[in-house]
Amino acid sequence: NAGVTQTPKFQVLKTGQSMTLQCAQDMNHNSMYWYRQDPGMGLRLIYYSASEGTTDKGEVPNGYNVSRLNKREFSLRLESAAPSQTSVYFCASSLAGGPDTQYFGPGTRLTVL
Amino acid sequence: DAKTTQPTSMDCAEGRAANLPCNHSTISGNEYVYWYRQIHSQGPQYIIHGLKNNETNEMASLIITEDRKSSTLILPHATLRDTAVYYCIVRPMNSGYSTLTFGKGTMLLVSP
Numbered sequence: 001n002a003g004v005t006q007t008p009k010f011q012v013l014k015t016g017q018s019m020t021l022q023c024a025q026d027m028n029h030n031s032m033y034w035y036r037q038d039p040g041m042g043l044r045l046i047y048y049s050a051s052e053g054t055t056d057k058g059e060v061p062n063g064y065n066v067s068r069l070n071k072r073e074f075s076l077r078l079e080s081a082a083p084s085q086t087s088v089y090f091c092a093s094s095l096a097g098g099p100d101t102q103y104f105g106p107g108t109r110l111t112v113l
Numbered sequence: 114d115a116k117t118t119q120p121t122s123m124d125c126a127e128g129r130a131a132n133l134p135c136n137h138s139t140i141s142g143n144e145y146v147y148w149y150r151q152i153h154s155q156g157p158q159y160i161i162h163g164l165k166n167n168e169t170n171e172m173a174s175l176i177i178t179e180d181r182k183s184s185t186l187i188l189p190h191a192t193l194r195d196t197a198v199y200y201c202i203v204r205p206m207n208s209g210y211s212t213l214t215f216g217k218g219t220m221l222l223v224s225p
Contacts, residue, residue, distance in 0.1 A: 004156075042200070042215035043157065090156050092213075101147075102213055104156030 002026055004105035006091050012111045013081045021076040021108050023091030031094045032074035033058075033102065034066060036087040043090065049074055081112045117201045122220040125195075131188040133219050135201030138182040143205050146177060148186045149213070150197040157200070157215070160186065164206070191223045 007022045025032065030051045035043040035058075045058030049068040063085060065077045074093075078085060089108045094100040118136040125131040137146065147162040161168055161175045163184075168175045174187040188195055200218040 040217075042217055043213070044215075045213075092156075101159045101162070102157075103159065107154075107156050 004091055004093055004103055006089075006105040006108050008108060009106065010109045012113065013078075014113050015082060017081050017112075018077065018079050019081065019110075020078075021089055021091075021110075022073070023075065023105060024073045025091075025093040025103070026072065027093060027095075027103065028071070029093035029095050029103075030071070031100070032068065033092040033094075034064075034074070034076045035090045035092065036060065037090060037107075038087050046076065046089075078110075081110075083112045086110060086112045117203060117216055119199070119201050119216070119219045121217070122222065125188075125191045125221060125223050127193060127223055127225050128190055131191040131195065131221055131223070133186040133188075133199050133201075133221065134183065135186070136183045137201070137203050140181050140203050141205075144203045145206055146175065146181075146184050147202045147204060147213070148173070148175065149200045149202065149215070150195075151200070151218070152194075152197040160199075191221075193223050193225065195221065196223045197221060 004025045033048040034046040037043045044060050046060055046064050047058050047066040049055045052071045055066050067075045091105040092102040094102045145162050145164050148160040149157045151157045161170055161173050163175045163177055177184045198218040198220050200215050
């Protein structure tokens with residue numbers, strides 16, 4: 001039981017390049033989330049998916065798109081990376097409904113030059 | 114969601130109990146208190162949550178005051194591996210989906 005996995009662990013991009021961050025969970029959770037964490041700041045929600053087939057914007061969605069590929073997988077895409085998107089990205093999942101607990105992946109450290 | 118206030122940092126000696134306070138004076142009756150922690154360079158980790166009663170699990174104990182305006186997370190025998198940022202979060206129950214709003218948390222440093 002791997003929990004929440006993320007790939008890649010590290011990535012360096014040039015401004016304007018695109019990439020997709022992958023996230024998968026094996027806990028049969030319904031809800032999945034993407035957060036970013038910048039130095040000295042707490043986590044900020046980018047997008048979430050309450051259930052398979054639905055996605056909604058979080059606090060900082062600009063510059064990102066997401067795809068809930070199936071119940072297990074939730075990807076985050078940067079179409080044209082900018083230096084302001086340099087951050088650590090965390091994926092999380094939860095069973096959903098009521099006071100559910102979110103479980104986090106190990107993170108992807110992205111640098112945009 | 115209710116706002117929380119936590120000290121910026123705390124120190125604790127290894128083997129001693131670490132008591133991390135959190136103020137949530139505007140908490141409403143349908144909001145839970147959650148605690149997460151984040152060890153350096155890792156993803157956040159769930160610790161414990163509660164509504165009214167005190168809670169205990171294998172990681173920690175959560176003490177919530179009777180008026181629910183504050184709580185304390187207790188790590189009974191802190192180890193060096195407990196050095197982390199600890200986040201206190203309040204969230205409503207029965208939400209169709211759940212998002213977590215992380216503040217700045219308390220940096221706990223456990224020393225030998």
